[in-house]
Amino acid sequence: MTIPGSMADVSPQWVEECVGRGKLKNINLVPMGEGVGMMSSMSIIELTWENSKDLPSSLVLKLAAENDTNRAVSQQFNLYLKEVSYYKDLAPRTTARSPRVYASEIDEEHNFFLLMEDVSSYRMGSQVEGATVEECELCVDFLVNLHASFWNQLSDVEWLPTMSGSDNATNMALGCEAGWPQLQEIFGEFVPDTIDAQREQYLAAIPNLQAQLDQYPKTLIHGDFRMDNMLFGQEPGHDALLVVDFQGPLKGNGIHDVAYLLSHSAKTEVRREHERDLIERYANGLINAGIKDYSVEKAWNDYRIGVLYSWTVAVVIAGTLDPANERGFAWMSKMVERNGTAINDLNCLALL
Template sequence: MTNLIIPASMDEVTPEWLTAALRERGHLREARVIDAPRERVGAGVGILGELARIALVYDREEAGAPASLIAKIPTADPGGRDVAHMLGFYEKERRIYDELADRIGVRSARAYYAAGDPETVRYIILLEDLGGLRLGDQVAGASAEECYRLVREVARMHARWWNSPDLAALDWIPRGNDPVNLMAAVAYAQAVEPFLQNFGGELTEFERDMVLRYMHRMNPLQDRFSQAPETLCHGDLRLDNIFWGSPEGDAPLTLVDWQIAVKARGPYDIGYFLSQSVDPEIRRTHERDIVRAYHEALREHGVDDYPWEQCWQDYRTTVMWCLAYPVVACGSIDLANERGLALAKAMLHRALAAIRDLEAYDVLETLEERPHPLLLEAAAARQEA
């Protein structure tokens, strides 16, 4: 339990505060931080957090003291911060770095310090600086070789938690269809109109109809991929959250940003990545082999009761579900943010191509409409007005 006051902004992450935080977790003994110049990082990559790379200047040399680190706090945007807090993103990520990072089953960024206060929505995580590694670029897209490397590592993590009692004990990580995650349908409904206004001209008539039909089938679809077998999924497995390699050179990749971690079927992570971080031509050429490599890696790590046919169907279902990401992103993006806009459009066109290629829209015909209760309340209020 920390006794430190949690900074409300990066300006409050002072040399004195950093000294206390690093000493509290045993990363400093005698040395003191006397200067902490910083630069903003991650602009146009994430929208729910503010990140800064901080160089650490000490009053003396000390073995093992970090030369720099990444500080992560909630976004200053009130709307984004409130949504992330409502969905439990900040508290979840703090606990993952505090409690799971060293046993999660895949190389994750290490935390020097993590603390949070849900009442004030103040959170901070001090992470190792991975700037010496190559960060993925979701706009550019992943190569086939990177896809194979990723799915094999993710399969190792999934196998670690597959239907495990350890997973059941993590009651603070929600399932895909827990109430907090069903709220995604509300976010989607709010984004649909501005999405169609700004990007509807880039869709075919069939795709526009599919976007609208999907809106009230999201929650039933979440039920589909939230049934056993379940595992721990990263939840936001996209190229911008992947560093290739590790500082020690002992891992093929390092994952960051665990805010949307979820309990779900393993192909949830794979479908999300391949449908939105890989250009369609590469995906089409290698898709089935990449998913097969994931399935084979699951078996190598002890998952022997999950048939290939079920894995492939779960993958297709996820690709349909993941239409939610580009619609919400495009419906809420600041059109002046050039990198963010390029990312949102890449996600959209890749997702639509994957849905078409796999005919993943077929799953919609098997689902009944079930609008989220908040959407029904809003519709009733409009009728009364």
């Protein structure tokens, strides 16, 4: 199937081929808002059919990023290949909801497309505003479902990188080291002095942190579980939560997703007041889902490691990507500020 080089290459005939049925009278592409799809280019395609019975009135198209800096990072980490592969191979194995994909393709040059269900009637979370406790609870429940679906069941998925000892792990460590100067240059006012003072110790510890988050039991890690990828149901018939952007999935300890959510996206006051309850909710949810080998105590200890390792991700994002616009800068600065505060609150530097 042909991969459009840009949104301008999309035609009614191409959409018809992807959907597999129906005859279109017209299409209209509406670019999605500022700050949406930072690593990709995204548009809503409004569809006018000759006979619209049982056919979607709109779809979402996702292509490779137009921003050269962000596209290069996407290629380095195989983000597009992993997302296409997730929807083809893994989405059918879980009831944790993500948008339905009508068609997808990727080539050796990392050109790709995903033609997906339009879920723009859902409310997108805001990493700038930060997650409430109610939103955190919905997200933790989603992770219980996602992680339980793949608990120690990924040995056959060869394209999925491991948290440690993989090219992805090496790139994260190198990206953290290379990105720290830009982090300081652009976001320095949000970086705690306590963390910057231990830069070299932190960089040296990254492989060990990765290894600690790559021990049995292993499951599917979403890898970018932040508020801008959460879509909250608003209407009758909506799911309570849909999650998008599966460009960074990994094999490893699922607590990484929980730590990433709470230290990057939760309002700081919400995290401080409710994080122990939320960790208990996660561990007990797994037990109720039939997972018997992950205690609350183990989850809490791993959570602190996850919060500390989340700084690696924060540095790679803020230190190597182009914020592109004011909203990009706003959510990145909140991510850095919240993660640094959480590391200090939980005395995570003592784990180095």
